[in-house]
Amino acid sequence: MxxxxxxxxxxxxxxxxxxxxxxxxxxxxxxxxxxxxxxxxxxxxxxxxxxxxxxxxxxxxxxxxxxxxxxxxxxxxxxxxxxxxxxxxxxxxxxxxxxxxxxxxxxxxxxxxxxxxxxxxxxxxxxxxxxxxxxxxxxxxxxxxxxxxxxxxxxxxxxxxxxxxxxxxxxxSPITADDMRAIGAAIRTMQIAGGLKRATDMALQYAQDRVQFGKSLSKFQAIQQNLAVLATHTAVASMAATMARAALATGRLLPDVAIAKARAGEAAGAGAAIAHQVHGAIGFTLEHDLQFLTKRLWSWRDEFGNEAEWNLVYGQRIARAGADALWPAITAGA
Known part of the structure; x- marks a missing residue:
């Protein structure tokens, strides 16, 4: 196509x-x-x-x-x-x-x-x-x-x-219960990527529009640093979503989905926190649209396994493979 x-x-x-x-x-x-x-x-x-x-x-x-x-x-x-x-x-x-x-x-x-x-x-x-x-x-x-x-x-x-x-x-069906859980984790990874992208856009726009002490929030170094970290988490979540889609396309659900969901979950937690820090108290109100995104990010982070669960899955896989397989796994993403 x-x-x-x-x-x-x-x-x-x-x-x-x-x-x-x-x-x-x-x-x-x-x-x-x-x-x-x-x-x-x-x-x-x-x-x-x-x-x-x-x-x-x-x-x-x-x-x-x-x-x-x-x-x-x-x-x-x-x-x-x-x-x-x-x-x-x-x-x-x-x-x-x-x-x-x-x-x-x-x-x-x-x-x-x-x-x-x-x-x-x-x-x-x-x-x-x-x-x-x-x-x-x-x-x-x-x-x-x-x-x-x-x-x-x-x-x-x-x-x-x-x-x-x-x-x-x-x-x-060749699909197992573990496969079904991994498929669910893959789509939650993609949703996290999308939700974080919009939350980042909203935080950037708010920082540019909101004036404090005579200048926009985006001019403050601390805010700039937070926005840079938020953008990094969003970029990583986007890569995790790409990895999850590739896993579904190839049928190689594990360990790829485990890695993707674990990293996306971490990004969701850190990213939602920064977005709210930038917005201040208004971002938590029912009148503000940010909460529609961050509530979903918090939910999607836990659904079909959170980062602790998927990190355990990957860790156990590496441990079973033995010491000699560790370096090839790291360098090849296997």
Whole structure:
């Protein structure tokens, strides 16, 4: 696919987000209101099927191009499961299953033969759930499930889904529960990159506009230093997102996703703190848009494993490989 086509798709997506992700929509979503107009606008463009094959009714975009939309949606704090739907549709299509219309999400279910449970399922109350159960992939209707509503810090639904006394069968899948977790970590890495980019832009603009003691904040050396550190974290998160997309494209989820999510999580924590330091007290208020981004950054940092968990995964992998493999791993990124 040419760069021109990728740019055209991103421009189309950005127009949709700019038109529908205003403060009123974000504030309503934060208290549990489903942004139906935003979802309809996104779905009508076909973006949700970007990774689905042409035979399956999708656009069959390369993973790197399609999933760059995840970063973009995060820049606008879009309160919809676009990333989850794109991945869930991709998993269904790869398994030879039809992709339904509407929002989708994905989860790995545990439990007995008669009861299946998944915790903190993104948008579990509103989306069809692509479920991984004992090595099989299937689509669950949330209407037959017992859903205990939950939310992350940003107010995005994170629900506990229980399926009782339901016989389920699906298509055997090479995807494991660990793979599913790594895929989730990869998309959260991309979202962190997008959210940090917008938070950095907001901090830079505020520092230029805000005048203190007769000059703009951007003229103060301490502020300049903080903004430089923030820009560094944002750049690193962007590279981590690129690494996560490459991992999904190649199927080499580990250790690449472990490294990417761990570093992006660190950037999210440090970056959100600096953005709020630059804005001062106003950035914490409900009236300011910064909090829509930083609440998501704090949430995405922990979801599908935080940096401590993924650093442990990578550390254990290195330890198992032995001392002789350490230097090649560092220099080759293996």
């Amino acid at each position: 040419s760069d021109d086509v990728t740019i055209m798709i991103r421009d189309m997506a950005e127009r949709v987000f700019a038109d529908h992700c205003d403060r009123q929509v974000l504030a309503a979503a934060a208290v549990g209101q489903w942004p139906g107009a935003l979802w309809d606008a996104v779905e009508s463009t076909g973006l949700t099927l970007a990774l689905v094959s042409e035979e399956g009714g999708g656009a069959a975009l390369p993973i790197a191009a399609a999933l760059s939309l995840v970063d973009l949606a995060a820049e606008y704090a879009a309160p919809i499961p676009l990333a989850e739907t794109m991945i869930a549709a991709w998993l269904l299509d790869r398994a030879g299953l039809p992709v339904p219309a509407g929002p989708l999400t994905f989860a790995s279910f545990d439990g007995s033969a008669d009861t299946l449970v998944a915790a903190r399922v993104p948008w579990g109350r509103q989306a069809g759930i692509v479920a991984l159960v004992d090595g099989a992939l299937l689509l669950l209707d949330p209407e037959i499930a017992d859903v205990a509503p939950g939310a992350n810090v940003a107010g995005e639904p994170r629900d506990r889904v229980t399926i009782d006394d339901v016989a389920v069968s699906g298509v055997p």
